[in-house]
Amino acid sequence: MFKILHTNKKARRGEFTTVHGTVQTPVFQNVGTLAAIKGALSTEDLKTVGCQIELSNTYHLHLRPGDDVVHDMGGLHKFINWDRPILTDSGGFQVFSLAGLRRICEEGVTFNSHIDGRRIFMGPEESMRIQSNLASTIAMAFDECIENPSPYDYVKASCERTYRWLCRCKDELMRLSKEPGTINPQQLLFGINQGGTYDDIRVWHMKKISELDLPGYAIGGLAVGETAEQMYHILDVTLPYAPEDRPRYLMGVGTPENIIEAVWRGVDFFDCVMPSRNARHGFIFTWKGTMNMMNQKYERDPLPIDPDCGCPVCRNYSRAYIRHLFKAKEMLGMRLAVMHNLYFYNELMAKIREAIEEDRFEEFKNKYTNVLSRRN
Amino acid sequence: MFKILHTNKKARRGEFTTVHGTVQTPVFQNVGTLAAIKGALSTEDLKTVGCQIELSNTYHLHLRPGDDVVHDMGGLHKFINWDRPILTDSGGFQVFSLAGLRRICEEGVTFNSHIDGRRIFMGPEESMRIQSNLASTIAMAFDECIENPSPYDYVKASCERTYRWLCRCKDELMRLSKEPGTINPQQLLFGINQGGTYDDIRVWHMKKISELDLPGYAIGGLAVGETAEQMYHILDVTLPYAPEDRPRYLMGVGTPENIIEAVWRGVDFFDCVMPSRNARHGFIFTWKGTMNMMNQKYERDPLPIDPDCGCPVCRNYSRAYIRHLFKAKEMLGMRLAVMHNLYFYNELMAKIREAIEEDRFEEFKNKYTNVLSRRN
Numbered sequence: 001m002f003k004i005l006h007t008n009k010k011a012r013r014g015e016f017t018t019v020h021g022t023v024q025t026p027v028f029q030n031v032g033t034l035a036a037i038k039g040a041l042s043t044e045d046l047k048t049v050g051c052q053i054e055l056s057n058t059y060h061l062h063l064r065p066g067d068d069v070v071h072d073m074g075g076l077h078k079f080i081n082w083d084r085p086i087l088t089d090s091g092g093f094q095v096f097s098l099a100g101l102r103r104i105c106e107e108g109v110t111f112n113s114h115i116d117g118r119r120i121f122m123g124p125e126e127s128m129r130i131q132s133n134l135a136s137t138i139a140m141a142f143d144e145c146i147e148n149p150s151p152y153d154y155v156k157a158s159c160e161r162t163y164r165w166l167c168r169c170k171d172e173l174m175r176l177s178k179e180p181g182t183i184n185p186q187q188l189l190f191g192i193n194q195g196g197t198y199d200d201i202r203v204w205h206m207k208k209i210s211e212l213d214l215p216g217y218a219i220g221g222l223a224v225g226e227t228a229e230q231m232y233h234i235l236d237v238t239l240p241y242a243p244e245d246r247p248r249y250l251m252g253v254g255t256p257e258n259i260i261e262a263v264w265r266g267v268d269f270f271d272c273v274m275p276s277r278n279a280r281h282g283f284i285f286t287w288k289g290t291m292n293m294m295n296q297k298y299e300r301d302p303l304p305i306d307p308d309c310g311c312p313v314c315r316n317y318s319r320a321y322i323r324h325l326f327k328a329k330e331m332l333g334m335r336l337a338v339m340h341n342l343y344f345y346n347e348l349m350a351k352i353r354e355a356i357e358e359d360r361f362e363e364f365k366n367k368y369t370n371v372l373s374r375r376n
Numbered sequence: 377m378f379k380i381l382h383t384n385k386k387a388r389r390g391e392f393t394t395v396h397g398t399v400q401t402p403v404f405q406n407v408g409t410l411a412a413i414k415g416a417l418s419t420e421d422l423k424t425v426g427c428q429i430e431l432s433n434t435y436h437l438h439l440r441p442g443d444d445v446v447h448d449m450g451g452l453h454k455f456i457n458w459d460r461p462i463l464t465d466s467g468g469f470q471v472f473s474l475a476g477l478r479r480i481c482e483e484g485v486t487f488n489s490h491i492d493g494r495r496i497f498m499g500p501e502e503s504m505r506i507q508s509n510l511a512s513t514i515a516m517a518f519d520e521c522i523e524n525p526s527p528y529d530y531v532k533a534s535c536e537r538t539y540r541w542l543c544r545c546k547d548e549l550m551r552l553s554k555e556p557g558t559i560n561p562q563q564l565l566f567g568i569n570q571g572g573t574y575d576d577i578r579v580w581h582m583k584k585i586s587e588l589d590l591p592g593y594a595i596g597g598l599a600v601g602e603t604a605e606q607m608y609h610i611l612d613v614t615l616p617y618a619p620e621d622r623p624r625y626l627m628g629v630g631t632p633e634n635i636i637e638a639v640w641r642g643v644d645f646f647d648c649v650m651p652s653r654n655a656r657h658g659f660i661f662t663w664k665g666t667m668n669m670m671n672q673k674y675e676r677d678p679l680p681i682d683p684d685c686g687c688p689v690c691r692n693y694s695r696a697y698i699r700h701l702f703k704a705k706e707m708l709g710m711r712l713a714v715m716h717n718l719y720f721y722n723e724l725m726a727k728i729r730e731a732i733e734e735d736r737f738e739e740f741k742n743k744y745t746n747v748l749s750r751r752n
Contacts, residue, residue, distance in 0.1 A: 035700065040416035040707035044688075065675065065700040072676050073696050081692045299441070300448050312420075316457045320449050324411065324441040331416035331707055 039338030075135030289374030415714030451511030665750030
């Protein structure tokens, strides 16, 4: 399913084939938490901005509209009108970051819904059943996401349990694939590596989960409190123990610089709310660094956001107009900004892929890592 | 400029040619108050929903971003990326409905901005200069919009002044058309008939403004307190005195039923915030009546909003999905609903035009006036 087409040092140019089509990697997954991309983007817009995989959130969709509703509507693809791959997270991260009053035990986690406070239980089997109802292309394993830093002994015990949970996820998904009501019997399971900032736990855990021969592996529990340098260090230490021939997914990351650094270390999949969330506040990514569209200096600026960008927003609208939309609180401003930022992220990945193919990824990295974080 | 292609009793099937293209009438103008359609619709979306004319608001754009900014950016068409006709209202209605503490005199109106409270003066010349800066296709005359009912003597005096204002609008627009900085020297001026609910004032005023030989005439001051029956009565009484060979525009109207009844009486142009505003609250127009997308009964409804509708929303999304988006407060819900409702209104006009052409408008009217207001 995963084919490495070319490598340039540790960076990998690959192709991941699924029942919903083939993904060119490295890839950025565009986040649609509630079965919709924030900023009023339709799935047609998603195609326009070059999205290859849409990511939706298991926890959110379980609460609203309910995964049973999505199942009855034929699964997420049909529900949201998207025929390319969809990855669903496991709910683990949200249970630990959004829900209140959680109690964790061997079976799973009991927590309060962040919407109406009602008590909910979710364990590996529940997460798999929900994701099976959603019928995503890729289901993520149910794990405990620990904040950084956490005590060594807690992290170790948690990772042992997360490993046991992963085995249960695998078994449950196998069982579900044979159930008559299952919409996507070929749903793929990605394991998630945890271990906080402890090298030895990360390595031990990666070795353990690699034995399970899953179609993909994620690095979780990063971008949750540690520095970028710590994150890169963990990738350096852990990735050598991930299977070469499976995609590696760095969850919830990150800035353009973070992504380039992680590709440099051998990561293939990414996702982050940053491009869409920043856009909704008027913060824009360009090939010359970031911009704040609310800035007075754009009031009469007839240029597109980024003259070097080929996105539909930059082809059709001026900075002055987009600034006006933000100042006037017109929703269209958010939509155009989100479209531009997602196009930028998807374009960034396309340029990364090209640079790897042409054996000049180090040059690309040196050229862009600093430029892209510059504030204009 | 206005050519009547066919009549069916009083209903008119026409063609209005401007420097920004030709409009097929009867036509519904899609309202983009702040130089954007609410609900995050782009101008590309507007074309998708069949919009022929976009309407923007002089008062709003004068305050934000400022008509001088729009002028410096090359006028509204370039600013918003729209190459078809744009009509700007005069600011009159907003000055009387939105602004605070207004003082009216022969020269014009002094009022407080609804944004920051600053004191602003607007008279016929100011309105024309602002609209000339905006460079719309059609400028509307600056008038006093009186609420219904108002005392006879006040309405009479007001209409006499509105007539004098119209003469000043015409002179000022003529002067501006010869100014070097004017973006659209062929900007058209539509006069506005007022007179509250008094037949004789309406008729007197329509006769007076007809003498000015303007490219179009509007009926203003309706849908501001009177009943639908009173509105239809005023159209019956007043329109015989409007020039046959000029388009007639019923401002701010209305429901599908109102529009059909007004076309029946000889109206050619309409505009209303109803389709977009209702959509943003989940209220939808269909060929079988109205729907509330928040209704529980749509939770698992796999049908499109309106199975008889050919809009991109009805071709791609289910009621269940759109209901979910509204319940989850995802902006995409509003956008899809606005797209559908505007498509419906534009389609309604297309079907009205067809019915007139085929001499079966009365049948059309009898078939639809009740159906379209039915609540489902």
